[in-house]
Amino acid sequence: xxxxxxxxxxxxxxxxxxxxxxxxxxxxxxxxxxxxxxxxxxxxxxxxxxxxxxxxxxxxxxxxxxxxxxxxxxxxxxxxxxxxxxxxxxxxxxxxxxxxxxxxxxxxxxxxxxxxxxxxxxxxxxxxxxxxxxxxxxxxxxxxxxxxxxxxxxxxxxxxxxxxxxxxxxxxxxxxxxxxxxxxxxxxxxxxxxxxxxxxxxxxxxxxxxxxx
Ligand SMILES: NC(=O)c1ccc[n+]([C@@H]2O[C@H](COP(=O)([O-])OP(=O)(O)OC[C@H]3O[C@@H](n4cnc5c(N)ncnc54)[C@H](OP(=O)(O)O)[C@@H]3O)[C@@H](O)[C@H]2O)c1
Numbered sequence: 001x002x003x004x005x006x007x008x009x010x011x012x013x014x015x016x017x018x019x020x021x022x023x024x025x026x027x028x029x030x031x032x033x034x035x036x037x038x039x040x041x042x043x044x045x046x047x048x049x050x051x052x053x054x055x056x057x058x059x060x061x062x063x064x065x066x067x068x069x070x071x072x073x074x075x076x077x078x079x080x081x082x083x084x085x086x087x088x089x090x091x092x093x094x095x096x097x098x099x100x101x102x103x104x105x106x107x108x109x110x111x112x113x114x115x116x117x118x119x120x121x122x123x124x125x126x127x128x129x130x131x132x133x134x135x136x137x138x139x140x141x142x143x144x145x146x147x148x149x150x151x152x153x154x155x156x157x158x159x160x161x162x163x164x165x166x167x168x169x170x171x172x173x174x175x176x177x178x179x180x181x182x183x184x185x186x187x188x189x190x191x192x193x194x195x196x197x198x199x200x201x202x203x204x205x206x207x208x209x210x211x212x213x
Contacts, residue, residue: 004199005065005096007032007053007086008072009040012104014156015192016069017043023196030065032058053082058089067098067199079121084128091134098205099137100198101125104191106143106184109208138198138205142191143184143212157188186213 004020006013009031020029021044029046031037034053040046051057053072062068068090072082083101090096103122106114112126113119129137147155148164161167165174190213198205 001026001028002066002200003028003030003064005030005032005062005068007051007068007070007082008102009033009037010071010073011156011158012188012191013071014039015188016071016195017046017192019189019192019196020199021045022193023200025200027200028064030061032061053085055085055088058085059092062089062093062096065093065096067100068096069100069195069199070102071104072102075117075121077121080124083125087125087128087132087135091132097135098199099129099135100140100195101129101137103139103141105141107210108139108141136205137207138209139207140195140198140209140211142186142194142210144186145188145191146185146213147188149185155188184210184212186211 002025004027006016006029017029017040020027027045031040031046031048032051034051036048036050040048049061051061068086070083070086072079074082079102086099090099105118112123126139129135145157147157148159148166151168152159165176167173190211194211198209
């Protein structure tokens, strides 16, 4: 039986947990968060572990874990602190040697400098992972979540205006760029399915994995 840990119990984590259970595999799902999140308590096969994301706490909580998926949503040093602690904990773990950091963005190979505020956070963690060989990892991206095209009550995703250019209530749109740049849209459900599959496959991961609905 595999044990998959999901860290950061927010919107995308709901899809990942549902899709892990939908695989109907013999799985344990360890949920890591700073606070108990009632929605997750109702899900089958889960074990909740409260953490402060310190190396000590993560080392203890990953003791029986095979794969760690991070879904923390942060654009400041908290992102670095959490990911650095996860990498350290995985390095010393006898078991947890597969790690998916929190990316879920766009084409980071062609455009590693976008968005600019990701360079000191996501960019630094990509470099840290690149420099080590102890942990297998993949940088998983799916473009924009297409859930923002539908009303909030039909998706677990909260609205992220003004980052997302389409305001359904005000019926306004503000597209960055020239309007000619290609954009990828993927449903959060498909992201959940893909992350669940990746976490449960024995096939070696590519360094970069992209999906699109
Ligand atoms: N491409 C896109 O369209 C798109 C859109 C949205 C998100 N994303 C990405 O998808 C991934 C998951 O996002 P999500 O929407 O599921 O995230 P979320 O629900 O906003 O938050 C996920 C978790 O991140 C932690 N968190 C949230 N806000 C925080 C803050 N201000 N400071 C510190 N920690 C914070 C919390 O962890 P605890 O449970 O421990 O408290 C929370 O449960 C992230 O990588 C995010 O950047 C991509």
